[in-house]
Every structure is written in structure tokens, then in C-alpha cells.
Amino acid sequence: EKPDAILPTMGGQTALNVALELAEQGVLEKHKVELIGADRKAIAKAEDRQLFREAMDRIGLESPASYVINDLPTAIDALEKVGLPAIIRPSFTLGGTGGGIA
Template identity: 45%
Template sequence: MPKRDKLKSILIIGSGPIIIGQACEFDYSGSQALRSLREDGIETILINSNPATIMTDPVMADHVYLLPLTTTSIDQILKEHPQIDAVLPTMGGQTALNLCIEADEKGIWKENNVEIIGVDINAINITEDREQFRNLMLDIGIAMAPQATATSYLKGKEIAQEFGFPLVIRASYTLGG
């Protein structure tokens, strides 16, 4: 991320509790982001519902909020810190991205004049929708392995017979796994 001199205060969204498939890599990347931002003189405000992380240590961020990862909590923080210029949702995995999208849909970022940095909503939506992502890659000339979307067991079985094995099966609307 290039340095942006106009950004003075950034909200970082953590990943919440560690669950299968979502582990310490978010805590590590979030901790490093907090450290770098603070070294650049940027005020850091962290929201994370998991107190058992490195990034929620009081010395990591200027302000740490151990709150549920909800738009209500985001609203509360933005009211307490109206100086927040930007939100960085990419350090909290799928949970943070989902919360960022929900806050955007509710107009929270626009209402509070907060810029989303590190990613944009359109990029999240395209990469989570396997079909949109495939079409984008093909449009820009990047070859992709054959793929199809199944919305039922029977459709999945038909696709498996058509493609043969091995298969990679992934859920849509998640950037993990």
C-alpha cells in the first residue's frame, strides 16, 4: 500500500475468534499493519472481538475495542472517533471483509466520510463470485481450469461426470479455501 500523507487515523477490523480455516495469519498480518501505521505516525483504532491475540495487546494500537464485529460496533467507534479517515478490512480475513461490505451497504462509510483502503467493494464481490471472477480472467486473457457452478447435489454429480476426477470443490462468496 503506497503511503498516503492525508490519512491520519485508520480503523483496522480484526478477524474475531480463531476458527477452523481462519487462524493466526490474520493476527500476524494485523499486528504488522498496526506497527507500520503507527511508525508512520498514523493513529490506529482496532476493533476485534477476540481478546486472545497479539493485535489486541494495548501497546499495538492507539485504541483497542473488544466489541462484537457488527455494524453497530462500527457505528459506535466512528461516533467516538470522528477523525477516522479510512478503514483497513484486509487484516481480518473473511469476517472483516463481510463486515466491511455490510457497513458499505448500510452507508456507514459514506455517512462518516471514511475511505475503504487496501481493497474495494467491487473487487471483493468479483473475487467471491466464482463465475464473475472466471469471466474477468477470461476477458483479460488469463487461462483458467475448466469450472462450473453446482447449486444442487445432482448438478454437482453431472459436473463431476463431465469433468472427471480429480475435482476441486469450493464454496462461492468466500475468499478462503
């Protein structure tokens, strides 16, 4: 099959991941396949929490306080700033698993 275009926004997380990977590896360009519905930058921005937050800040949309945590001291510092209750979740998870409320 030689598609002219791919619409990854209708195939869930797997379609988005595969479309980004194909684009990053140059497969889409090599075979002249257009990514439609959303471009690479839009998909990446929606997938990356920090990029998404920066985009919302640029347009003046309020977002809940959030921090990227890599160790316990940083987590404690962030919790002191946010207060309780706090939602704690991994940066990437399938189906929302691995998070909790403190």
C-alpha cells in the same frame, strides 16, 4: 473514534466482510469514511467465484474448469465434463472446511 479511512485488506476475512456490509448499508458514506486498499467492487469480485472467474476470462488468464452445483443431476453432469479427480467444495466456507476430492 471517527476514522477518515478503513483498510480492510489487512484484517482478514472478517475485516473484508464487515467493510462490505458497512459500505452496502451506507454507513461509510454517512460518516464520510473512505475505504482504502481495495474498493467494494474489487472485494466483491475476489469473494464471488463467478465474478472472479469472469474477470480472469476477460484478461485471458486460464482457470480450472468449474461449475456451480445446486442439485445432484447437475453435479453428475458437471463431473462427467470435468472428469476425475475432481475437487468438490461449498461455495462459501470458513477455513476451507467441507470440501473433498472425488
